[in-house]
Amino acid sequence: MGLSKSQFVDVAQVLLSAPKGDIDKVDIKAMVDYLGTVTGILTSTDMNQSDKTETASGVAISPVQAAKCFEETVRTQLFAQGVAQAINDCIRENDAPVRVLYAGTGPYATLLIPLLAVSDNLPVEVTLIDIHQENIDAVHKLINHFNLGHYNIRTHHADATLWHPESSHDRFDIIISETMTALLKREPQVYIFKHLVQFLAPEGVLIPQLVSLKAWLTQGENEAANTELLGEFFCLDKSTSLALSQDDFSCFSSGLTIPDKDCSGYTVKLTTDIRVYGDLVLTEGDCSLNIAFNFSPYDVVLTANETIQFNYVAPSSPDFSIVFPKAQWQYSDYALPKSDDVGRLGLMQLKRSFQRAFMIKRGERFEVLDAEWHAELVIYDMLALNCSDVTAKMFELESFADFESWVEASTGDLSHTKVEAINDAFRRRIY
Structure with a gap:
């Protein structure tokens, strides 16, 4: 038997308060099933029957695929908690209502609906954007179902990389977007922040606060004992987004120097670390956003003191081009x-x-x-x-x-x- 509305609210309370990872996957699945029943967008649907949208800045995943993201327990938990903490911090610091912009809501508005469902009259003004009308329709059903009409939530069917508020003077205290994959490939997260950061208040917060991409030297099967940080080759945060909004693309190119030692037997691993908000951090092994990429040993050339070059190739299909030193044959x-x-x-x-x-x-x-x-x-x-x-x-x-x-x-x-x-x-x- 599925959850009742009151049971959904109880589980949402746990989602928003439990320590990292300390929530049952069965409860998360029950929440997903409940939201699917209300919206009509079920995660059991064949993803081939739900269309993605190609944009000029990356792929906007299909409504069904977006719904499935809720099923990643730790990912959903930390993002939902991060949004809740950011809103509560802003409430303490401001007399006026907290202005929240959420871009790429998917059908469940996963990072906000659970909080609004368990709260009474939070002083917030909410604006939601999604590129799929199907998602906007689904979110309207949830707003009505949980009696959230008093929040006067504004919804926009739009591409978040192009959207503008009705007033050019509108500014938001919190801008949320979780439209990414590991290594910031394929989806438009970078370009959404690049565009929307212009509408962020001077002391405003982006969520996630930071996405850090790093390269590591690894050797052998005991990776944990034989791993050495080469460095960070890209970081998406507020300052990076502001620079990009001014068409400063220098962050899209970087180089890491190979150590002055014999790197025989080593290969390279790339990781994605995400600071959602404050001390809420997703790292390798937590969810699909943190899947590490390991190069095959015979795909890399690790010449001491030479440089590995990283270039973000964008925007229609974002990805990093990674160039190793040329082999010095003899x-x-x-x-x-x-x-x-x-x-x-x-x-x-x-x-x-x-x-x-x-x-x-x-x-x-x-x-x-x-x-x-x-x-x-x-x-x-x-x-x-x-x-x-x-x-x-x-x-x-x-x-x-x-x-x-x-x-x-x-x-x-x-x-x-x-x-x-x-x-x-x-x-x-x-x-």
Whole structure:
């Protein structure tokens, strides 16, 4: 059985007061189901039946997809609490009603409706914007359902990157927009703040207050113990938004210097940290907005004291272009293992091939004779391994022992007879 209205209000109270993560996902799902019933926009609907909108500054996700965001427990909890805290702080500091602008409400106005539903006559003036008429209609149903008409909530069906208030003198104490993905890709969060910040009062607050994108060096499987901060390559906050509103795009380009050390075996991880308001912070692992991006080791070049360049490519499909230093190739006089230098599996050529890939990752270059290469392909063919998969694993793994284990797991039974047959075929081809 679903929630009653009074039960919804009770759960909303918990949402707005519980410590981070200390709220049952079942309760969140019950809230979502309740809002879906009232609005007619259900998260169980196939997202392919709900259209997104392409804007000049990124994708406005579909009403159903926006509704599904409510189901991310910690994300919803911290954003809702952040908005509530910001409003309460403004109420304490101002005699006049707190003016709130919420851009990209989705169908549930997730960050505001629960607060208004549990409160009695908050001194607020609310303006809501969404690009989908379906969302605006849904929000009207919630306003009526929770008897919020006394707030005189103004709604606008508009693109938040283009919208202007009715009066050019209108200013807001709080501007809210949660229209983003991890690394500020695809959706128009940056450009919404760029545009709307001009309507923020001098002492006003943006929510989220800060979105920080960072790059890290990571090594091996024990990431927590082998992670080093390279630095922050982009930060979206009030000052950045104000600069962007003046067409100062310098923040869209930055560089981080690779440390003066041997970075062999390292790769790069990118993270998104969000300070919603005050000490309410979302970090890696909290929700989909904080999903880290890990580069494959063979996609990065980490040359000591060189620069990794970050450029925000915008606006129609926002994303970061990331350029690593160019590999400084040099032909090596390093002596590779001989073809008959075998490892635990007893297979010829594997150790030589793996070591060659290992050195290439570090900027060395080797001549490979055609006869050797074609003989090597015979081995992969007899092992029923795809050459591209083998090459990828050689570049991914840092030890030959791990590579042999992968070969063994991928090929199944490697009897002595089969190994000898493969080695004989290799000898015949190369010699």
